[in-house]
Amino acid sequence: MSQLVFDEALSRRIESMYARRDFQRRRRLVHDALAAVPGEHVLDVGCGPGFYVAELLDRVGPQGAVVGVDSSAQMLGLAVRRCEGYDNVAFHEAPATSLPVADAGFDAALSVQVLEYVGDVDTALAEMRRALRPGGRAVVWDVDWSTVTWHSADPARMGRVMRAFDAHLTHPTLPRTLAARLRSVGFDAVTAEGHAFTATELDRESYGPALLPMIQNFVTGGGGIDDAEATAWATEQRELAARGEFFFSCVQFCFRAVR
Numbered sequence: 557m558s559q560l561v562f563d564e565a566l567s568r569r570i571e572s573m574y575a576r577r578d579f580q581r582r583r584r585l586v587h588d589a590l591a592a593v594p595g596e597h598v599l600d601v602g603c604g605p606g607f608y609v610a611e612l613l614d615r616v617g618p619q620g621a622v623v624g625v626d627s628s629a630q631m632l633g634l635a636v637r638r639c640e641g642y643d644n645v646a647f648h649e650a651p652a653t654s655l656p657v658a659d660a661g662f663d664a665a666l667s668v669q670v671l672e673y674v675g676d677v678d679t680a681l682a683e684m685r686r687a688l689r690p691g692g693r694a695v696v697w698d699v700d701w702s703t704v705t706w707h708s709a710d711p712a713r714m715g716r717v718m719r720a721f722d723a724h725l726t727h728p729t730l731p732r733t734l735a736a737r738l739r740s741v742g743f744d745a746v747t748a749e750g751h752a753f754t755a756t757e758l759d760r761e762s763y764g765p766a767l768l769p770m771i772q773n774f775v776t777g778g779g780g781i782d783d784a785e786a787t788a789w790a791t792e793q794r795e796l797a798a799r800g801e802f803f804f805s806c807v808q809f810c811f812r813a814v815r
C-alpha cells in the first residue's frame with residue numbers, strides 16, 4: 557500500500573474536515589505556540605488548504621506577510637481561494653525539503669501534520685531553519701499514531717486496521733525523534749507539549765471520528781484487510797456509539813524551537 561496522495565478528492569475531504577471543532581482547537585494551540593504578531597513574516601510549510609495562512613494574515617496584518625508552500629497543486633488551489641483578496645500572501649508548489657524562499661527571510665515558520673509524510677525529515681527541518689532569521693521561531697506539530705487508544709470488543713481486528721493505516725504515512729511515530737532532530741539541525745530552545753484529542757461520541761467534529769471514513773477507505777483492500785473486515789470494523793464503531801460506549805483518543809505533539 558502506498559501512502560496518502562493529496563489529490564483533488566482527498567484535498568477537498570481534508571478541507572471539509574479541517575473546518576470542524578477539533579481541527580479549530582488544534583489551530584488555536586498552534587497559533588498560541590507560534591505567537592505571530594502584526595508586521596511579522598510567516599512561512600507555512602505544507603500549508604494544505606490554507607486555514608493557517610488565512611488566519612495568520614489576520615494576525616500579521618497588512619504590514620506583515622505569509623507564504624504557504626505545499627507539494628500538492630490541488631491543496632494549493634484551495635489555499636489560494638481561501639486567501640483571495642490579500643496582496644501580502646504568496647504560495648509556492650514545492651517539497652518541504654527544498655523551499656523556494658530566501659535565507660533568513662521569516663520571523664516564524666510552522667509545519668502542522670506534514671513532516672510525518674516527508675521522507676527526509678532532517679532536510680525539511682534544516683530548510684525551515686534556513687528560512688528563519690536568527691532568533692526566528694519554529695512550530696512543528698505531528699501525531700504519534702502509536703498513541704491511538706480506540707475501544708473495540710475485537711482488539712485484534714482494531715490492531716490489524718491501525719497497523720494497515722500506518723501505511724498512510726512515512727513516519728507513524730515521528731514525534732519520538734523530533735526534539736533530537738530539531739537540535740541536530742541547529743535549533744535551540746526546543747520544547748515539546750503533548751495534546752490529547754479524545755472523543756466519547758462518534759461525533760464528526762472530533763478528530764478520531766472525523767478520520768473514521770478515511771481510515772476505512774484507506775485500509776480496505778490493503779494490509780491484509782478485505783472489504784468485509786473494514787466494514788465490520790466501522791460498523792462496530794457505530795454500534796458502540798449507539799450504546800454510548802464509543803471511545804477514541806490520541807496524542808498530538810507541538811514542538812517549539814528557535815533559530
Ligand SMILES: C[S@@+](CC[C@H](N)C(=O)[O-])C[C@H]1O[C@@H](n2cnc3c(N)ncnc32)[C@H](O)[C@@H]1O
Binds near residue numbers: 625667669
Ligand atoms: C495533513 S495535511 C496538513 C495541512 C496543513 N498543514 C494543516 O494542518 O491545515 C498534510 C499536507 O502536507 C503536504 N505535504 C505532504 N508531503 C509534503 C512534502 N514532501 N512537501 C510539501 N508538502 C507536503 C500535503 O500536500 C498536505 O497539504
